[in-house]
Amino acid sequence: xPMTLLDGKQIAADIRAELRQExxxxxxxxxxxxxxxxxxxxxxxxxVTYVNNKMRACAEVGIEAERIALxxxxxxxxxxxxxxxxxxxxxxxxxxxxxxxxxxxxxxTVLSAIDxxxxxxxxxxxxxxxxxxxxxxxxxxTPRGIRELLSRYHIPTAGKHVVVIGRSNIxxxxxxxxxxxxxxxxxxxxxxxxxxxxxxxxxHSRTQDLPAITRTADIIIVAAGCPGLLTADMVRQGATVxxxxxNRIDDPDSPRGYRLVGxxxxxxxxxxxxxxxxxxxxxxxxxxxxxxxxxxxxxxNHIS
Amino acid sequence: xPMTLLDGKQIAADIRAELRQExxxxxxxxxxxxxxxxxxxxxxxxxVTYVNNKMRACAEVGIEAERIALxxxxxxxxxxxxxxxxxxxxxxxxxxxxxxxxxxxxxxTVLSAIDxxxxxxxxxxxxxxxxxxxxxxxxxxTPRGIRELLSRYHIPTAGKHVVVIGRSNIxxxxxxxxxxxxxxxxxxxxxxxxxxxxxxxxxHSRTQDLPAITRTADIIIVAAGCPGLLTADMVRQGATVxxxxxNRIDDPDSPRGYRLVGxxxxxxxxxxxxxxxxxxxxxxxxxxxxxxxxxxxxxxNHIS
Numbered sequence: 001x002p003m004t005l006l007d008g009k010q011i012a013a014d015i016r017a018e019l020r021q022e023x024x025x026x027x028x029x030x031x032x033x034x035x036x037x038x039x040x041x042x043x044x045x046x047x048v049t050y051v052n053n054k055m056r057a058c059a060e061v062g063i064e065a066e067r068i069a070l071x072x073x074x075x076x077x078x079x080x081x082x083x084x085x086x087x088x089x090x091x092x093x094x095x096x097x098x099x100x101x102x103x104x105x106x107x108x109t110v111l112s113a114i115d116x117x118x119x120x121x122x123x124x125x126x127x128x129x130x131x132x133x134x135x136x137x138x139x140x141x142t143p144r145g146i147r148e149l150l151s152r153y154h155i156p157t158a159g160k161h162v163v164v165i166g167r168s169n170i171x172x173x174x175x176x177x178x179x180x181x182x183x184x185x186x187x188x189x190x191x192x193x194x195x196x197x198x199x200x201x202x203x204h205s206r207t208q209d210l211p212a213i214t215r216t217a218d219i220i221i222v223a224a225g226c227p228g229l230l231t232a233d234m235v236r237q238g239a240t241v242x243x244x245x246x247n248r249i250d251d252p253d254s255p256r257g258y259r260l261v262g263x264x265x266x267x268x269x270x271x272x273x274x275x276x277x278x279x280x281x282x283x284x285x286x287x288x289x290x291x292x293x294x295x296x297x298x299x300x301n302h303i304s
Numbered sequence: 305x306p307m308t309l310l311d312g313k314q315i316a317a318d319i320r321a322e323l324r325q326e327x328x329x330x331x332x333x334x335x336x337x338x339x340x341x342x343x344x345x346x347x348x349x350x351x352v353t354y355v356n357n358k359m360r361a362c363a364e365v366g367i368e369a370e371r372i373a374l375x376x377x378x379x380x381x382x383x384x385x386x387x388x389x390x391x392x393x394x395x396x397x398x399x400x401x402x403x404x405x406x407x408x409x410x411x412x413t414v415l416s417a418i419d420x421x422x423x424x425x426x427x428x429x430x431x432x433x434x435x436x437x438x439x440x441x442x443x444x445x446t447p448r449g450i451r452e453l454l455s456r457y458h459i460p461t462a463g464k465h466v467v468v469i470g471r472s473n474i475x476x477x478x479x480x481x482x483x484x485x486x487x488x489x490x491x492x493x494x495x496x497x498x499x500x501x502x503x504x505x506x507x508h509s510r511t512q513d514l515p516a517i518t519r520t521a522d523i524i525i526v527a528a529g530c531p532g533l534l535t536a537d538m539v540r541q542g543a544t545v546x547x548x549x550x551n552r553i554d555d556p557d558s559p560r561g562y563r564l565v566g567x568x569x570x571x572x573x574x575x576x577x578x579x580x581x582x583x584x585x586x587x588x589x590x591x592x593x594x595x596x597x598x599x600x601x602x603x604x605n606h607i608s
Binding site: 108112116124125126127128129130132133134135158159160161167169173174176177180181182197199200201202203204206207208212213216 | 412416420428429430431432433434436437438439462463464465471473477478480481484485486501503504505506507508510511512516517520
């Protein structure tokens with residue numbers, strides 16, 4: 001089987017077009033638009049860029065977005081008050097708090113205060129727990145995007161061995177839990193309802209003999225933040241490789257002085273694969289579109 | 305290395321003695337006793353037995369226990385009212401709702417309504433999510449008991465390959481999440497703080513070639529509810545086997561007409577193992593003692 005690139009950029013564009021159409025239909029039937037709140041604390045340049053991208057993506061599909069920009073001098077108590085106000089604001093269907101937060105604020109405390117029904121980043125303990133238990137939940141953006149990508153390319157997961165490298169709260173742990181669920185426990189409105197039922201192994205920095213484990217995998221999901229971690233000797237012929245890494249490495253030939261690479265030695269691994277994501281243009285574009293899908297899901301739950 | 309039986313009955317007795325001593329000390333310093341609420345709906349004979357055992361275990365260590373016995377005709381709304389009353393009752397440090405509930409009541413809805421700080425069964429989405437995220441949490445009884453058992457026998461998990469068979473909400477999924485955590489994220493008051501950091505594989509009914517996976521395991525945790533599932537050809541020499549199954553099988557030679565067996569073909573698997581739990585007397589006794597530990601943990605959080 002020849003290698004196929006999993007084109008996240010194209011799939012994300014397809015999904016945005018579907019969302020736009022669905023929201024147009026809702027609007028024509030007299031419904032209000034969904035509304036997303038985006039809380040940003042301080043002016044971290046990367047955060048400002050991410051928030052701008054999210055605002056633009058919302059505008060493109062017809063989701064109303066409101067930026068709530070707060071001083072980096074805000075206290076944890078004041079930020080918790082903002083969260084509570086947004087929880088209670090019936091004009092807001094969902095909201096996110098852009099991370100990272102200033103070091104004097106406990107991120108876990110702030111995230112835990114978000115009403116899980118409005119938690120469109122899917123990072124509250126309640127949504128994580130509901131995902132684990134197979135209850136209806138809002139799944140965090142990257143895991144949802146990975147599942148969607150597999151689904152759109154008709155890559156089955158049932159009975160397959162999925163090896164996840166990395167145990168972060170935003171990717172490794174939730175994607176492992178998502179792909180091992182019974183599929184009938186899938187989310188309403190997900191096109192990926194046929195996914196799940198995978199045998200999942202979670203590996204991390206303390207794992208012994210990682211290559212022996214990855215060589216048994218049908219699907220490898222790498223989310224370790226370590227350029228070149230997955231090498232050709234670790235991958236068996238015909239595997240599917242999902243590269244979640246986004247690392248900047250110096251590149252004097254690039255006008256920006258750097259280029260983006262994933263966690264996979266793409267050049268040598270790709271020829272072995274049936275499917276592989278490029279970086280950039282693979283998982284990355286799926287993440288923002290998942291936020292849009294989550295906002296629509298929260299909106300539908302809210303108005304119903 | 306000769307095979308060692310993991311004597312859950314003895315370890316549970318040791319822990320009860322430790323708890324009794326700690327609670328005696330608290331009492332002598334003028335503190336009130338911890339108080340556990342146990343909600344039971346209807347008169348399912350197995351549930352009545354479990355509740356009696358829990359009441360007796362509480363009495364033995366000096367935890368006050370209050371049985372809240374409700375008619376099986378109670379509506380879901382009425383039961384939710386009881387849960388809310390217990391959430392608000394400052395004389396109760398923690399409480400459990402004995403499962404199963406009558407079929408007209410949604411168990412997930414009832415469990416989700418419990419304040420996670422009082423959820424000493426560790427079954428609310430908030431506690432499951434906090435466990436996954438490595439935040440302080442109350443861990444459900446059987447996973448906590450398994451971790452304690454490994455800890456008391458000084459069986460390391462860091463870097464080891466743990467294979468979990470079964471993906472239930474009360475055992476398989478939470479024990480997998482618990483054993484793969486970074487150990488510095490362990491719970492306050494746990495003697496098992498050195499545990500965690502395992503490479504974990506979760507297998508289930510849809511897993512292909514289960515024997516090939518279990519043969520690579522250092523530790524196998526079987527929680528499938530299927531007598532004789534784990535056979536000798538699936539276990540490598542020197543493995544540790546934790547058998548969570550409790551199955552009744554007919555036995556005309558027994559005065560009760562049945563005997564209890566686990567999910568492991570004990571007779572043939574045990575000679576291969578460095579460590580193995582018997583059934584009964586292995587994981588079972590650890591489960592009730594975990595409830596006592598969780599109640600003490602909730603009490604300490606409550607009074608501090």
